[in-house]
Amino acid sequence: MIYSEKVLNHFKKPHNQGVIKNASAVGEVGNPSCGDVMKIYLKIDNNIIKDVKFETLGCAAAIAVSSALTDMVKGKSIDEALKITRQEVVNDLGGLPEPKIHCSMLGVEALHQAIKKYEEKK
Amino acid sequence: MKKKNNMQNVYLDHSATTPTDEKVLKEMLPYFSMKFGNYSSLHGFGREAYFAVEKARKTISDFLNCKPDEVIFTSGSTESNNLALKGLISSIRSKQKDVHIITTKIEHDAILEPCNELEAQGVEVTYLPVKKNGTVDIAEFEKAIKSNTVLVSIMYVNNEVGSINDIEKIGKILKKQDHKIYFHTDATQAINFLDCDVEKLNLDMASISGHKIYGPKGVGAIYIRKGTPIKPIQTGGHQERNIRSGTINVPSIVGFGKAVELAKKDQEKNNKRIAKVRDYFVKKVLEKIPDVMLNTDVDHSVCSHANFCFVGAEGESILMALDIEGIAVSTGSACASGSLEPSHVLLAMGIKKEIAHSSIRFTFGKHSTKEEADYVLSVLPEIIEKLRIFNPLYNKQ
Numbered sequence: 001m002i003y004s005e006k007v008l009n010h011f012k013k014p015h016n017q018g019v020i021k022n023a024s025a026v027g028e029v030g031n032p033s034c035g036d037v038m039k040i041y042l043k044i045d046n047n048i049i050k051d052v053k054f055e056t057l058g059c060a061a062a063i064a065v066s067s068a069l070t071d072m073v074k075g076k077s078i079d080e081a082l083k084i085t086r087q088e089v090v091n092d093l094g095g096l097p098e099p100k101i102h103c104s105m106l107g108v109e110a111l112h113q114a115i116k117k118y119e120e121k122k
Numbered sequence: 123m124k125k126k127n128n129m130q131n132v133y134l135d136h137s138a139t140t141p142t143d144e145k146v147l148k149e150m151l152p153y154f155s156m157k158f159g160n161y162s163s164l165h166g167f168g169r170e171a172y173f174a175v176e177k178a179r180k181t182i183s184d185f186l187n188c189k190p191d192e193v194i195f196t197s198g199s200t201e202s203n204n205l206a207l208k209g210l211i212s213s214i215r216s217k218q219k220d221v222h223i224i225t226t227k228i229e230h231d232a233i234l235e236p237c238n239e240l241e242a243q244g245v246e247v248t249y250l251p252v253k254k255n256g257t258v259d260i261a262e263f264e265k266a267i268k269s270n271t272v273l274v275s276i277m278y279v280n281n282e283v284g285s286i287n288d289i290e291k292i293g294k295i296l297k298k299q300d301h302k303i304y305f306h307t308d309a310t311q312a313i314n315f316l317d318c319d320v321e322k323l324n325l326d327m328a329s330i331s332g333h334k335i336y337g338p339k340g341v342g343a344i345y346i347r348k349g350t351p352i353k354p355i356q357t358g359g360h361q362e363r364n365i366r367s368g369t370i371n372v373p374s375i376v377g378f379g380k381a382v383e384l385a386k387k388d389q390e391k392n393n394k395r396i397a398k399v400r401d402y403f404v405k406k407v408l409e410k411i412p413d414v415m416l417n418t419d420v421d422h423s424v425c426s427h428a429n430f431c432f433v434g435a436e437g438e439s440i441l442m443a444l445d446i447e448g449i450a451v452s453t454g455s456a457c458a459s460g461s462l463e464p465s466h467v468l469l470a471m472g473i474k475k476e477i478a479h480s481s482i483r484f485t486f487g488k489h490s491t492k493e494e495a496d497y498v499l500s501v502l503p504e505i506i507e508k509l510r511i512f513n514p515l516y517n518k519q
Contacts, residue, residue: 008442008446011439011443012446015459032458032475032476032479032515033454033474033475035437035475035476035479037472038514055513055514055518056512057513057514058436058439058457059436059438059442059455059457060438060443061457063512066276068402076231
């Protein structure tokens with residue numbers, strides 16, 4: 001199992017890692033008994049994702065997915081963000097080893113959950 | 123202490139494999155291009171190969187305290203384990219259908235998967251639980267013996283945590299039974315460190331491997347006591363008394379013999395050296411890092427292992443972060459295995475799944491130094507701290 005250079009770079013220095021206090025929405029998916037949990041914080045203004053942060057428990061791939069996805073989401077409208085597919089995240093990372101493909105799901109699911117919560121709150 | 127970037131290759135994964143000793147390599151080299159004969163050939167080239175292989179066989183049989191023709195060379199412990207289980211059961215089942223095997227929950231997959239296959243063919247298998255320290259409970263073992271038990275296969279040393287099973291005691295119990303129960307051990311992780319006298323341990327079969335003891339990869343052996351019924355699982359060329367067909371791997375066997383010779387000669391000296399570094403490392407990790415569980419019971423383990431759970435940090439990411447610093451270790455996290463479950467060994471020891479995902483195994487070898495341990499100790503606390511900060515659940519409201 002070999003990670004791409006991009007995955008390793010995201011893992012070494014993840015982008016957008018941290019917490020947003022008073023976030024517009026928070027999504028959290030995963031389960032510690034499965035070994036991975038991702039929490040995503042969104043700051044939304046006028047339907048635009050102005051800021052995004054994440055906290056992730058998981059393997060190098062899960063952390064890299066969190067980092068890459070949050071980069072992709074930042075500055076996008078909610079509709080644009082919802083259109084991001086797991087394959088796009090995988091492509092952005094220069095691919096993931098086969099057993100790690102499911103990690104890309106974690107990021108997309110956390111994002112969708114946060115946006116759903118935001119829409120419900122509105 | 124050396125500066126961080128001065129150490130780029132700290133290898134603490136000796137339970138995965140070991141570097142081939144230079145003395146071993148030197149012994150092997152002539153048998154590739156110069157002394158390349160086929161062991162089975164009648165001419166001079168063949169004889170040269172024959173005598174080299176028989177010398178290795180003698181060295182290994184001396185180490186095991188058995189007769190040379192009770193040592194069968196294989197491609198490694200996986201093959202030896204498959205041969206022991208499937209070969210014996212297949213032979214016995216030609217006469218007796220209703221058979222029972224006792225093994226443990228902490229065996230290597232090279233035992234567990236053949237057992238699963240045999241179960242699918244109607245063989246009854248008991249997987250013994252283990253105590254919290256990763257060793258078989260002898261009372262539980264005795265309770266599991268039945269009138270149709272024909273084989274017991276219990277590993278000598280566990281590969282993940284290093285725990286040592288009391289093979290001698292189990293052997294004694296089996297010797298006292300009314301009917302014959304064959305006794306096999308996977309001794310792969312034991313030959314570096316422990317006495318493997320098959321008479322003393324009352325073994326009928328034992329699997330060993332070259333690359334765990336500073337020998338080459340792809341070679342191993344199985345000890346089969348004379349009279350043990352084994353049906354071959356690979357047929358063809360009639361080598362190894364027709365038990366294991368296939369052209370004899372002369373250079374690797376020569377290297378394997380040398381590796382066993384060195385392991386025996388230096389065992390006491392190496393054990394002391396390795397224990398010193400390992401014990402120092404364990405003490406410092408527990409001092410420097412909060413919320414750590416030591417999964418290796420150092421009083422009932424070989425001297426090489428130090429297996430920890432770093433609660434709140436995921437094992438594969440610890441492994442990758444250490445790799446970036448030039449340090450090689452392994453993990454029992456599901457994320458590293460491609461399966462969804464963390465280490466079956468840690469789970470059998472009663473460790474919760476979410477904790478088992480945070481496990482890291484450090485295995486020290488004969489070349490490991492205190493300086494290397496210090497280098498790991500200079501980067502590990504920060505790595506754990508950072509990953510815990512990433513974790514949304516660890517010490518958060």
